[in-house]
Amino acid sequence: MNTIPGSHADLLERPLYGHLATTRPDGQPQVNPMWYSYDGEFIYFTNTTTRQKYRNVQAERRVAISVNDPEQPYRYLEVRGEVERIDPDTDGAFFLSLAKRYGMTLEGPPADAAERVVYVLRPQSVSYQ
Amino acid sequence: MNTIPGSHADLLERPLYGHLATTRPDGQPQVNPMWYSYDGEFIYFTNTTTRQKYRNVQAERRVAISVNDPEQPYRYLEVRGEVERIDPDTDGAFFLSLAKRYGMTLEGPPADAAERVVYVLRPQSVSYQ
Numbered sequence: 001m002n003t004i005p006g007s008h009a010d011l012l013e014r015p016l017y018g019h020l021a022t023t024r025p026d027g028q029p030q031v032n033p034m035w036y037s038y039d040g041e042f043i044y045f046t047n048t049t050t051r052q053k054y055r056n057v058q059a060e061r062r063v064a065i066s067v068n069d070p071e072q073p074y075r076y077l078e079v080r081g082e083v084e085r086i087d088p089d090t091d092g093a094f095f096l097s098l099a100k101r102y103g104m105t106l107e108g109p110p111a112d113a114a115e116r117v118v119y120v121l122r123p124q125s126v127s128y129q
Numbered sequence: 130m131n132t133i134p135g136s137h138a139d140l141l142e143r144p145l146y147g148h149l150a151t152t153r154p155d156g157q158p159q160v161n162p163m164w165y166s167y168d169g170e171f172i173y174f175t176n177t178t179t180r181q182k183y184r185n186v187q188a189e190r191r192v193a194i195s196v197n198d199p200e201q202p203y204r205y206l207e208v209r210g211e212v213e214r215i216d217p218d219t220d221g222a223f224f225l226s227l228a229k230r231y232g233m234t235l236e237g238p239p240a241d242a243a244e245r246v247v248y249v250l251r252p253q254s255v256s257y258q
Contacts, residue, residue, distance in 0.1 A: 017202045019148035019195040021158035029150035031195040032207045066148040066160040
């Protein structure tokens with residue numbers, strides 16, 4: 001069962017920027033653009049354990065992402081769901097695969113690899129236009 | 130006192146799409162692209178009273194918006210703040226001014242003008258890159 005509409009799956013398949021909304025400890029939303037990848041089931045993000053976003057996601061696993069189409073910016077997909085796992089990425093392998101997807105060629109793992117994690121987001125509901 | 134950094138004010142001044150994060154009644158964030166305008170103090174959005182977003186904002190005035198630069202998508206501005214007022218726009222005047230800002234020429238007020246409102250967001254804190 002996939003909640004992503006076929007008409008808008010391209011917005012997850014293309015290397016666009018997803019505006020990820022999380023919830024701060026005081027209950028206020030926080031949102032900023034992120035790289036991501038999509039395997040047809042989960043959406044994956046890279047982050048580090050030193051970020052406020054990491055503290056947000058640890059405390060509140062329910063998040064949302066909004067991606068719009070650069071060529072038709074009113075065309076968008078919102079995915080709401082839950083971060084089902086936070087996996088370590090201490091060798092930076094996921095970070096490097098994302099960087100490659102976004103057209104960056106890096107020589108080796110990032111300096112902050114030891115703190116790198118992967119958010120594994122399971123989509124649960126969507127809105128789109 | 131303005132919290133918007135001069136280096137990133139162009140992202141509010143240009144007619145880009147802002148990904149507005151609000152909080153649903155069950156506490157989950159919701160986010161989608163929106164038109165907006167900025168007068169140097171407040172950020173303004175159009176919405177209708179029939180939308181889930183309206184119910185969200187009525188119950189939780191604290192919201193956040195993320196805008197990135199289409200020419201350099203890693204360059205972004207996040208603004209967190211509070212919807213200080215929800216003004217009626219029952220003649221659709223604000224909607225029409227926004228539509229014009231975004232390059233749409235409309236003949237008259239929208240069909241849903243009776244339900245149109247303006248969110249008046251006071252910026253309180255930012256993050257940017």
